[in-house]
Amino acid sequence: MTRVLNSFKVRAGNKILDYRLGEKLNLNQVKLFFQKNYQVKKLWNGSRHVLGILTRNNVDYFLKLSTSEGISIFTKNEHKWNDYFNEYTKVNNYLVPKNHGRGYFQKKYFYLITDYFDGKLICEINGDVNNLVVHIDDIILLSELIQKMPVVESDYRMRFINKVNSWFNDIPSSICKRYKVKTLLDIAEKGVDGLSSKPRHGDFTPWHIIKLFDHRLGLIDGEHFLPDGVENYDICFFIQRVFSVLKNPIVARNIYSQLLIKGYKKNKLKTVLAARAIGGFLDESLIEKSEYNFASRFKDWVMQLD
Ligand SMILES: Nc1ncnc2c1ncn2[C@@H]1O[C@H](COP(=O)(O)OP(=O)(O)O)[C@@H](O)[C@H]1O
Ligand SMILES: [Mg+2]
Structure with missing residues (x-):
């Protein structure tokens, strides 16, 4: 059984959530959702997110979709970080993905669309x-x-x-x-x-x-x-x-x-x-x-x- 640990609890309004635990999302439904605006090149299950490569006008973007409300809180924080770094750091030898989109899948799973980093x-x-x-x-x-x-x-x-x-x-x-x-x-x-x-x-x-x-x-x-x-x-x-x-x-x-x-x-x-x-x-x-x-x-x- 998974131990309930205070270290991984996060507060959302009056709810206490765990930011480690994800749910199994239906990848077909995810695909249909993002297909409205992008070509869905690749989609896979990561440990806590659904991850993917989306393409529009021949440009690849990276998709990071939370698989629970607890995880969403942290993914939103990642959106904040991407903006923070790119606003305050005016160098071009170290990169943090720029944000290109954000929203909710099925009204509660936060997602983030950013630069795709091609490399290893x-x-x-x-x-x-x-x-x-x-x-x-x-x-x-x-x-x-x-x-x-x-x-x-x-x-x-x-x-x-x-x-x-x-x-x-x-x-x-x-x-x-x-x-x-x-x-x-x-x-x-x-x-x-x-x-x-x-x-x-x-x-x-x-x-x-x-x-x-x-x-x-x-x-x-x-x-x-x-x-x-x-x-x-x-x-x-x-x-x-x-x-x-x-x-x-x-x-x-x-x-x-x-x-x-x-x-x-x-x-x-x-x-x-x-x-x-x-x-x-x-x-x-x-x-x-x-x-x-x-x-x-x-x-x-x-x-x-x-
Ligand atoms: N912007 C990106 N461009 C290309 N690949 C990425 C990008 N962000 C994440 N990845 C790939 O997805 C994997 C998981 O991403 P990560 O942000 O670490 O997710 P998690 O928070 O679930 O650990 C990474 O190990 C990397 O291979
Ligand atoms: Mg990671």
Whole structure:
């Protein structure tokens, strides 16, 4: 049975929804709906969305259709992120899809139509990390570019700590005990005062960066965008993903070293990495065959950073 977790709840008016769970939509009906305005070139089921390639006047567009009301909230946020990035970032070497359309399928499933990025992910979720090593400088620059966009005043520290606490509370207590996860929470709570607020993409991973056929990098899937995150969140998220999901501590440490060479402060990085280590234990607890080897190694690495 799926555990009901506070970490993945989202409020919509007076309803509390889960943003992980999708429904099975009828692809034929989806096709008929979009055929009114586009040629439907391809349509498939992703994990939480129906995805597709739509064509009009010989131009391809990407379709991302939510499969529940909870998911819709996050897909709407992705629409906001696409606009935000394209309004404030006037560079042309890093791309985020521009929005071309939005609406509702069957009145409740939000969809988004954007630029189609023709290229290859720099590394798939089960892929070979060595493919992304040549992009490390660019990845860091892209995370810095995001942080240069305007930030909105808010109680970002409180929100960050609440979120990290909700991850912590959703980890099975036996695991928290066995791996002493609380020590990570103490680091995050102590360090948060030293963090400033910056915009974040929020799901900054190798499998959301596409190397376009013209060699530029395109960043997709901004569902977790915040205009007021904590600084360095994206690059720390990336490091944790490389370490524990792609299972490559060497490349993860290499990215961290590059940050130190650029003058990033160790204690600030440690604060966000500790928070992400907690997220890593939660992620691991949610998969079918949890084994905490990399979550635990990531924790040990973060703990000895000083
Ligand atoms: N703008 C785009 N252009 C081309 N392919 C895309 C685009 N956006 C997403 N994709 C493809 O669809 C997949 C899922 O998209 P993603 O935004 O990560 O969805 P989800 O939120 O369901 O994870 C990506 O891995 C990528 O292959
Ligand atoms: Mg994704």
